[in-house]
Amino acid sequence: MAHYTLCLIGFGNVGQALVRLLAAKRGELRDRYGIEWTLTGVMTRRLGFHHDPAGLDPFTLGAATMPAQSPDVAAVQAWLRAARADVLFDTSSLNAETGEPAIAYMRAALELGVHAITANKGPIVHAYRQLRDLAQARGAQFRFEATVMGGTPIFSLFRHALPAITVQGFRGILNSTTNLILAEMEAGKSFEDGVRAAQEAGLAETDSSADVDGWDATVKVAALVQVVMDMPIHLGDIERAGIRDLHPEEVRAARAAGTPYKLVSSARRHDGGVLASVRPERVAAGDPLAEVRGVDALVRFDTDVLSGLSVGEHGGTPTTTAYGMLADFIEVVSTVR
């Protein structure tokens, strides 16, 4: 039996789902994997830094006396040390432009030899290679399964189940908010009412531009290109168009013709580099992407050996995203033991 002390950054929907899932799977982790765990640290902007090596319950924590607006690496490391952390889970929010402060969180943990598991795409998009190399140098692991398609295994699929393969490209639907908005527009709603429906479904943020303008999908494309295709890419290199300018009549007519609009994310190798894009496309009748509805996601990878491999997620929730982090945790500590 191995015992691990866990620290958690962020306690929103995903952070809460993660703590509940860890508790629900406690017996299975012990019996099947020989893993015991204690949550010894929690840090959020509202709650500040909390630590207790004997274990703490994040659902009963009071608000902070010391605010934690922009914690620096030294403050995070002091907290990780005080909590005697073996593993850091990061559920902080994405800053697509810089990846911070999540990159600093990852660096703080890895420099101490603490495994770093994130659901935040920023560190992958802006610092994947540096963090990967830092982890290797410090004998720690850096994992991020939850960043694309939540708990559906993409990164671990290629890492463990598809050895000696070269990914030539991929094409899919990676953003569920736009998928839902397009479905609402097909059903007769305006763009604005579609956005409202997505917000009511708990999908879109108050500021929906990250989704509707294609940023969320673009960030996921950058993550897949860098990790699964092992090619460097910047967000600016990815052609990006959102669904804001589609007319509802166009959207309805396209669905009626059997060739609906979808926000399609794709990438392929070209001339020693990668051509990547996120844009609304009319998908052909019979294309599996045409039938991806609501909160589902689907991506097809083309490789040198397998001509096509599709992976789809049905019904993503905060709990499925939290599962991606739990799977990372089990894999990381199983590798270590």
Place this chain on the structure above:
Amino acid sequence: MAHYTLCLIGFGNVGQALVRLLAAKRGELRDRYGIEWTLTGVMTRRLGFHHDPAGLDPFTLGAATMPAQSPDVAAVQAWLRAARADVLFDTSSLNAETGEPAIAYMRAALELGVHAITANKGPIVHAYRQLRDLAQARGAQFRFEATVMGGTPIFSLFRHALPAITVQGFRGILNSTTNLILAEMEAGKSFEDGVRAAQEAGLAETDSSADVDGWDATVKVAALVQVVMDMPIHLGDIERAGIRDLHPEEVRAARAAGTPYKLVSSARRHDGGVLASVRPERVAAGDPLAEVRGVDALVRFDTDVLSGLSVGEHGGTPTTTAYGMLADFIEVVSTVR
């Protein structure tokens, strides 16, 4: 650098594709995985037993002096010893009723501590637990990724990328021959002409009954239930109906109505056991199974945490099946080192 000696049973389409793929990936195996290999033994019914610890080329072997019709465990073990085998690849043909002689091949290898990798579903369906336990007792590995959906990772997906998950059930299209025949019938052909088209495409055997009567899919269902759902099941417990009795007019009318016939394989937990079936079903409009064409395959798994996870294969060939065996080989020896 670790060096492995490999033995191969069967040298049909998959066996030949495997030897070509191993050769094509030789540099990548060496550089990325530190794996060198030599093929030191080949056994087929036509060629008999061949071995040469210095290495041999199966494409230039002459026919056997000693026939190898029904080799027993002792004969296979003598051959494996003479070839100094580390790993046995089995590409022999399925005997759905008994699983033999492939079970004997697996047992022969595992008893010697030789890793056993098979593309033959018989050993999974008829002897999964015994072979798994035997492998564990002898410190060897038993692997079978190629048995369902060829090189598309299913078993290794659950083994490595989906820890602490319980599979509640699955539903999908697992047999491509019937899928192709139904498409031909939808396009106006008779059942018999559809079978002929599948034979000309190299999919259906001269005796197509294993496919059209649902046996191939049933065997795959049994493999998935036993391994992925971890539940014992016998072939006779699986409700089975083929596509032989479907009228072409019915098939065409169903497609025209947008609810086409597919040979659907499914299983779900029920009352402490498993309810499993293979039968033609009209799938709903918008069901991703409706768009699975030709040689593609698609299966959706439902689990306790992830509500739905789909895995699809596009364009299966002997090379993609051989890739499943190569992936097993890399995983097995990476575990061992």
